[in-house]
Amino acid sequence: MVWQPRCTSKYKLNTDAAIDADGKLMGFGTVICDSEGMIITTSSQRIVATYPPYVAEAIAMYRGLLLAADIGVFSVEVESDTTTVVKWVVDGDHKNSDIDLILSDIRNLIQNFNICSISFMSGKTNNVAHYQAKMAFCLFEDCF
Numbered sequence: 001m002v003w004q005p006r007c008t009s010k011y012k013l014n015t016d017a018a019i020d021a022d023g024k025l026m027g028f029g030t031v032i033c034d035s036e037g038m039i040i041t042t043s044s045q046r047i048v049a050t051y052p053p054y055v056a057e058a059i060a061m062y063r064g065l066l067l068a069a070d071i072g073v074f075s076v077e078v079e080s081d082t083t084t085v086v087k088w089v090v091d092g093d094h095k096n097s098d099i100d101l102i103l104s105d106i107r108n109l110i111q112n113f114n115i116c117s118i119s120f121m122s123g124k125t126n127n128v129a130h131y132q133a134k135m136a137f138c139l140f141e142d143c144f
Helices: 053-070 083-091 100-110 127-138
Strands: 011-019 025-033 039-048 075-080 115-120
Touching: 011 053, 011 127, 025 053, 025 127, 039 053, 039 127, 053 075, 053 083, 053 100, 083 100, 083 115
Parallel strands: 011 075, 075 115
Antiparallel strands: 011 025, 025 039
16 A cells, blocks of 8 residues: 555544643544544543643544544544644654654554545644543543
């Protein structure tokens, strides 16, 4: 498979991360929609951890891709509202050791997809994934 950014795909995968005010909880939100914009599935997950925001966003992307693979969706257009993470995944241009393993995991996982593009989108258009990430703070266990 040759990976190319911004390809047309059947499903759209939006991911987002949120960090609580105390900085001790991280929430991850995922939304997968079909080509007509209908929501296929969502997830909210949380972990007790303290990572920089860009690491949280990379974890959210990885968990979103895992969810897509788990439900058998292998043609996706991933959208994230974090330009840095998108650039690092697409270009492979990063020099930050605290995110190297996550980026490597994302790239390895992408190889299992038939079609996968990753692009930046404004946070204003990522409301559902953002809501899912914030909702994770209220959960005692992950929601799929």
